[in-house]
Structure formats: C-alpha cells, structure tokens
Amino acid sequence: MNLLTDDFLSARRESDGEHVWIGLKEIICTNNDYSFMYPRDDLELGALCLCISIVQCLWPPENLNELKNRIRKPMNFEEYEEGIQNYIDWFNLEDEKYPFMQVKGVKASNSTPLDKLLPGLTGGTNCTFVNEPKQAVSLCSGCAAIALFNDASSAPGFGGGFKAGLRGSAPITTLIQGGCLRETIWMNVLSMDIGGDSFFNKKLNSLPTWVDPIKEKTQFSAAGIGLMRGIFWQPAHIELNGQVHGTTCSCCGRKVDSVFKNFNKAKFNYTVTDIWTHPHSPRYLSLKGSEIVQRFASFTTSAPSWTHLNRFVVQEEVSKNNKEGQEPALVIVQAKKLLGRKSNLIILIIGGYQNNQATILDRRHEVMTFRTFERSVLSEIVGCGLKFKSALRGALYVFSQGMKESGSSGKIKGNGTLIYQTGDEFFYKRTQAVVEDALVSIDSENLTLIDEYKKTLCWIGEAIFEELTAPYLHDPQLVHTLAVARRTWWKKVRDIMPIEKEGENG
Ligand SMILES: [Zn+2]
Numbered sequence: 462m463n464l465l466t467d468d469f470l471s472a473r474r475e476s477d478g479e480h481v482w483i484g485l486k487e488i489i490c491t492n493n494d495y496s497f498m499y500p501r502d503d504l505e506l507g508a509l510c511l512c513i514s515i516v517q518c519l520w521p522p523e524n525l526n527e528l529k530n531r532i533r534k535p536m537n538f539e540e541y542e543e544g545i546q547n548y549i550d551w552f553n554l555e556d557e558k559y560p561f562m563q564v565k566g567v568k569a570s571n572s573t574p575l576d577k578l579l580p581g582l583t584g585g586t587n588c589t590f591v592n593e594p595k596q597a598v599s600l601c602s603g604c605a606a607i608a609l610f611n612d613a614s615s616a617p618g619f620g621g622g623f624k625a626g627l628r629g630s631a632p633i634t635t636l637i638q639g640g641c642l643r644e645t646i647w648m649n650v651l652s653m654d655i656g657g658d659s660f661f662n663k664k665l666n667s668l669p670t671w672v673d674p675i676k677e678k679t680q681f682s683a684a685g686i687g688l689m690r691g692i693f694w695q696p697a698h699i700e701l702n703g704q705v706h707g708t709t710c711s712c713c714g715r716k717v718d719s720v721f722k723n724f725n726k727a728k729f730n731y732t733v734t735d736i737w738t739h740p741h742s743p744r745y746l747s748l749k750g751s752e753i754v755q756r757f758a759s760f761t762t763s764a765p766s767w768t769h770l771n772r773f774v775v776q777e778e779v780s781k782n783n784k785e786g787q788e789p790a791l792v793i794v795q796a797k798k799l800l801g802r803k804s805n806l807i808i809l810i811i812g813g814y815q816n817n818q819a820t821i822l823d824r825r826h827e828v829m830t831f832r833t834f835e836r837s838v839l840s841e842i843v844g845c846g847l848k849f850k851s852a853l854r855g856a857l858y859v860f861s862q863g864m865k866e867s868g869s870s871g872k873i874k875g876n877g878t879l880i881y882q883t884g885d886e887f888f889y890k891r892t893q894a895v896v897e898d899a900l901v902s903i904d905s906e907n908l909t910l911i912d913e914y915k916k917t918l919c920w921i922g923e924a925i926f927e928e929l930t931a932p933y934l935h936d937p938q939l940v941h942t943l944a945v946a947r948r949t950w951w952k953k954v955r956d957i958m959p960i961e962k963e964g965e966n967g
Contacts, residue, residue: 462602468601471713494641502826507611567700572723580616581821599720601710620819638808681735758816831900852953857881860946
C-alpha cells in the first residue's frame with residue numbers, strides 16, 4: 462500500500478454522506494469535501510496530521526501568496542503526479558527496502574499485538590474511555606499506517622525504555638480548521654518564508670529515519686534535523702507482521718485482501734540535545750537562572766482546553782520579570798498572518814493525550830471557535846474564567862479546611878471534605894458553554910460584553926458555592942465557617958469585578 466497513490470483513508474463524503482475510501486490525490490486535487498471517519502478521534506486527527514505532513518514535505522509553498530493560491534484552488538493532477546515521483550518508494554508500507562516508518566528485520570522475542578499501536582487501548586486504567594474493545598485486532602494497511610505515524614509522533618511510546626517522539630511523550634497538537642478538508646490541510650502547511658532556515662535549509666538532513674536510520678547510542682543536536690526527517694521521526698524500531706488474508710479491518714471496517722495482526726518492536730537509544738520546533742505544537746517557556754527552558758505543551762490535568770487557549774495562540778516572551786511564557790505552534794503563528802483581521806470565526810483543532818508516563822489517562826480532542834487572535838481579548842476572557850474558578854476554589858477550601866481565627870489562637874472548624882475539588886469540576890462543566898459563547902462573540906470592538914460575561918460567571922460560581930455547602934449547615938459550628946468562606950468568595954469577586962458590591966451577607 463502506497464500512501465501517495467492508494468485510497469487508504471476512511472472518510473465520509475460530505476455531498477451524500479457515503480462512507481468511502483479515498484487517497485490524498487482525491488483530497489488535494491478536487492473540490493469534493495470529506496471528513497475522516499474512524500472509530501477514534503485520535504486516529505481522525507492522526508490521519509489529518511499525516512496528510513498535512515506529506516503535503517508539507519512534498520509541496521512546501523515558497524511564500525504566503527503561493528500558500529493562499531493553494532488554499533484557493535485544487536492542485537492539478539499532473540502537478541500531483543510529478544510531485545510524488547521522487548518520494549514514491551519511501552511511502553510504501555510494504556516496501557522491500559524502505560517500508561514506511563519501519564525497519565526491516567526487527568528482532569523481538571515476542572510479536573506484539575497491533576492494539577499496542579493505538580494509544581490507551583490496552584491496560585487497566587485505559588479501558589475506561591475506550592468505546593469498543595478489539596479495535597485493532599487486525600488492521601488494513603491504511604489504518605496501520607495512520608496508527609504507526611500517530612504512535613511515533615503523538616503518543617508516549619511503549620514505556621520500559623522505549624523513547625517517545627521528538628516532541629516528548631504526550632504533546633498537544635494545535636491546527637487551524639479551514640472551510641473543507643483540502644483547505645484545512647493547506648492552512649496547516651508552513652510556507653518557506655515563515656518556516657525559514659530551521660526547516661528548509663538545504664544543508665539539513667531531511668531523509669526520513671527509515672531511509673537514513675538514527676545511529677544507536679549517538680548524541681546529536683535537533684538543529685541538524687530537516688523537515689521530513691523531523692515530522693516523520695520514528696523513535697522505535699518497528700516492523701509490521703502477522704499479515705493474514707481475506708478479512709475485514711477491525712478499525713475502519715473495510716473488506717481487504719490482507720490485514721496486519723502484529724508487529725515486532727525493539728528499543729534503541731540516542732540523545733537529542735535540544736528541541737526540534739515541531740510546527741504543529743505550542744511550546745511553554747520558563748526562565749531558569751539565565752537560561753530559557755522549553756517544553757512542548759501537554760495535558761497534565763483534566764482542566765478543559767479553554768483554560769489553555771491563550772497559551773495556545775498568544776506569544777509571550779520570558780524575561781526577568783516574566784518567568785513563564787509560550788510560543789504558539791508555527792502553523793498558528795502563520796494563520797494569524799494568513800487570516801489577518803477578517804471577521805470570520807477562527808476554528809482551532811486541539812488534540813493530545815493526558816498521560817502518566819506510558820499510561821494514557823484520557824484522550825483530548827476538541828475544536829474551539831473564537832472571534833479574534835487579539836491578545837488583550839483572549840487574555841481577558843480566559844483570565845476571568847480562571848480567576849472565578851480560583852475564587853470558588855479558595856472559598857470552598859476555607860469551608861473544607863477551616864482557618865485560623867484572626868486575633869485569637871482558635872481555629873474555625875472545616876467540614877473536612879474535598880468539596881473544593883468538586884467545585885472545580887462543577888465550575889468547568891457549568892461554565893463551558895458560557896466561555897465558548899464569550900469566545901465567539903467578544904472582540905476588541907465590543908469589549909463591554911465582558912461585563913455581562915463576568916456577571917454570569919459570578920452567578921454560576923456563587924450558585925455552586927451555596928449548593929455544595931448547604932448540606933452541612935445542620936452543624937452550628939459550620940454555619941460560622943460558611944460565613945467566613947462566603948466572605949472569602951466575595952472578597953475575591955470584588956478583585957475581579959471592582960464595581961460589584963451587592964450580595965454579601967456574611
Ligand atoms: Zn482500516
């Protein structure tokens with residue numbers, strides 16, 4: 462199966478809703494619209510990233526104007542055929558010499574079932590969020606290629622000494638959604654003037670790792686890694702095997718001549734000394750001493766994606782007085798130039814795994830829609846949400862843990878439960894729609910709407926506070942604690958909304 466010529470992608474055709482299998486050429490060279498169709502959101506994003514990565518490496522636009530033309534109209538078939546000629550051997554899953562993202566003759570004492578290639582499908586904690594078991598008992602070549610790519614670039618690796626990809630163990634991917642699938646792909650392809658020398662310099666090693674293997678036990682700088690090598694980086698030695706004939710793919714449901722059931726894997730060691738600035742991921746910066754430390758953003762808590770939104774799209778440098786900052790993904794930086802100040806809504810695709818080392822705790826795949834890239838607006842919307850959350854948590858923490866009474870040695874009794882954690886969960890659930898609505902309606906021209914937004918958040922926070930504390934008020938000592946906790950809430954609210962005074966009765 463060749464990724465450049467075969468119909469390996471499972472998709473829904475938007476014109477009639479039919480489930481079809483299509484190739485990259487159909488997406489890039491026609492005006493037909495599709496959406497990927499897989500039983501898991503991470504594979505849908507994996508398929509999209511795989512297509513973006515191929516198009517990025519084979520047809521990098523020289524500048525933004527050329528990119529705009531690509532977005533505007535489909536490529537012609539001749540140009541497609543010509544573009545794939547030099548790469549055709551490297552994108553064949555079963556190539557005799559250079560099988561896509563694999564190594565020939567991997568020695569392993571046991572063959573590994575293919576479900577290990579779908580992050581989170583095996584293992585105790587993981588099964589809770591998997592819809593259907595046995596999704597990867599047997600994979601068609603297309604699904605196997607997507608699983609291989611996704612596992613190498615976005616998942617925590619297999620654990621036990623296997624290395625994760627160039628972005629670390631569970632990076633967040635952020636992309637911009639276009640009007641159709643073809644547009645979405647091009648919107649996330651970097652033009653050469655934006656990517657610059659660090660991706661497009663001809664002196665960089667751009668050979669994929671399965672063509673020019675990473676040498677074991679070597680140490681090297683990410684600065685020498687070219688675009689194709691970095692974007693298709695394979696950190697493990699993997700070889701698909703266990704091919705059997707005549708069956709159905711357990712992932713996309715396609716009837717095929719043969720499927721893969723297993724793979725061999727072997728770990729090997731190397732050290733990359735710095736960070737390869739993958740164009741699809743935001744990086745967080747922190748100042749340690751005089752050194753700026755970078756890491757790729759990842760989901761470390763279950764807080765919703767909006768809480769990270771300005772960190773995903775607003776650039777912030779670090780300095781002596783500002784020790785935490787961030788760099789949005791380069792495709793997001795480019796999108797700001799591409800979209801300019803036009804008033805259409807911006808749709809951000811966000812995906813990643815929440816992990817604890819090799820264990821996947823959750824899959825996070827969402828789209829967020831907002832009106833503007835403007836820093837002041839986004840910081841205000843997201844910042845207010847976070848401040849009200851923290852006000853609620855602070856007040857409920859007082860109710861839970863009690864506090865030292867001012868002016869005496871006594872302590873006000875707390876109820877001893879973890880209601881502040883429940884408060885966080887309730888707050889995130891009940892404000893999700895409010896924050897989403899603010900993001901799509903507020904920009905710098907109508908910033909006064911922010912006052913209504915604050916009032917709504919305040920009202921929701923107060924309601925949660927009263928609801929969670931009410932069951933404990935049969936205890937007279939806690940009635941006093943409630944008054945103190947309520948005072949804490951209103952004090953914090955006044956810091957966020959200085960004009961509001963009513964409501965306090967503690
Ligand atoms: Zn399949």
